[in-house]
Amino acid sequence: MDESMGKQELYRKFQETGQEKRKLEIALEGFFMEKGEEARKEVYGTYLKRRIRSAMEVLIRSEDVGKMEVLEQQGWFGAKELEGFLRTARAEKSLSSLAWLLRLKDEKYGYEDRDFTL
Template identity: 50%
Template sequence: MQDKKLEQALEIYFQNIPAGESEEFREAQKYLKLRIRSAMELLIEKEDTERMEQLEKCGWFSENELMVFIRYAQEKTKLRALVWLLHLKDKKYGYQKREFSL
């Protein structure tokens, strides 16, 4: 039931992005913002990187959530989504240089 509502909210949101004025769109947007983790995990499952990018541009998740999404994509072996997420991490936050001296 929850997945159906989430999928429906994603469809409403992505169909109405250009206009973005309808009450239905605003409700879908509010719903997705509160369930960004579930929404991104669903898009990772589908390897829908275009929609993942659109949600990322909304600024609804931080580096911590991004790391959760990266682990999720690794666990589910969703390589296209994983590559996209790793590029996003590199672009937005970079990688820490680690010191391995003895």
């Protein structure tokens, strides 16, 4: 099976499956695989944007920082979601993901100083 047939089959499965977990896996695979297939990539991207929390959790667990960085560059999540991703990375003990997320937080939002005065 050539590459374009694989892409078409993947897209067909994405369109037809009713299982959300499988659909998310396919969308992640398709989004990062599609080169020159902007229409399909846009469909996958629209799906992932609506499910950014679930998509990032998959990438955090797999420690795929490169793909996490691509999703962050899309502007699909903000400070509130980032805090949730940090909690997930800590809970999953995903050290590479945690380090990247902490650096991202520092660069984009910084850290609030806590006031411990009595």
